[in-house]
Amino acid sequence: MYTAEADPHCYPGTTVLRNLLDIQDPELLEEAELALFLTRAEEPFPAGEFDVQHYLSLHRHLFQDVYPWAGDIRTIRIGKAGNWFCYPEYIAAELNRIFVELGTPETLARMTDTAFAAHVGHFLAEVNAIHPFREGNGRTQLAFLAILSEHAGFGFNEKILDRDRVMHAMIESFSGNEALLVSVIQDIIA
Ligand SMILES: Nc1ncnc2c1ncn2[C@@H]1O[C@H](COP(=O)(O)OP(=O)(O)OP(=O)(O)O)[C@@H](O)[C@H]1O
Numbered sequence: 001m002y003t004a005e006a007d008p009h010c011y012p013g014t015t016v017l018r019n020l021l022d023i024q025d026p027e028l029l030e031e032a033e034l035a036l037f038l039t040r041a042e043e044p045f046p047a048g049e050f051d052v053q054h055y056l057s058l059h060r061h062l063f064q065d066v067y068p069w070a071g072d073i074r075t076i077r078i079g080k081a082g083n084w085f086c087y088p089e090y091i092a093a094e095l096n097r098i099f100v101e102l103g104t105p106e107t108l109a110r111m112t113d114t115a116f117a118a119h120v121g122h123f124l125a126e127v128n129a130i131h132p133f134r135e136g137n138g139r140t141q142l143a144f145l146a147i148l149s150e151h152a153g154f155g156f157n158e159k160i161l162d163r164d165r166v167m168h169a170m171i172e173s174f175s176g177n178e179a180l181l182v183s184v185i186q187d188i189i190a
Pocket residue numbers: 080081082083128133134135136137138139140141166167168170171174
């Protein structure tokens with residue numbers, strides 16, 4: 001659940017996001033959203049150049065059946081548990097900055113596993129602090145990690161993917177400690 005400003009994306013008087021299925025019950029929406037996301041997550045992900053457009057197209061792919069704004073940068077301020085994410089007016093510029101830092105497909109493919117985990121750990125901490133979308137950020141982060149890892153020739157072990165561990169590592173990274181996130185990535189790609 002997000003701390004959000006009055007949100008034009010929600011049904012009036014609720015925190016339920018307007019959706020293509022017009023489901024207004026929060027639990028039913030959560031169920032349907034997850035099922036539709038899982039179906040799209042089984043399909044091949046959109047190809048791209050590991051740039052901002054690629055990241056937006058991945059979110060669009062994963063949430064196209066649920067939200068009309070899938071793949072669009074959010075326009076309202078949001079936060080979680082007292083941590084406010086990037087204000088919307090700065091998101092596009094911040095995304096451009098961190099995707100330049102991420103590097104090209106060629107430089108990523110040349111990294112050792114240790115270098116990759118440190119580099120991508122920092123990148124994901126930044127993506128999380130930016131939180132470009134109104135919803136679906138965590139799942140897009142992990143899907144993108146899977147794409148990057150596969151490209152660089154490493155694995156992506158979904159079986160050891162412990163959501164609580166990832167969440168804890170992400171929250172720590174928000175305060176500047178990226179070590180846990182780097183370590184979880186190391187384990188996922190091993
Ligand atoms: N207090 C917090 N501070 C910083 N980041 C947080 C906090 N709580 C959660 N996060 C991170 O936010 C992301 C989840 O964002 P969001 O809810 O938009 O994504 P989701 O895909 O809908 O949810 P989930 O990742 O739970 O499936 C995760 O990466 C999570 O680790």
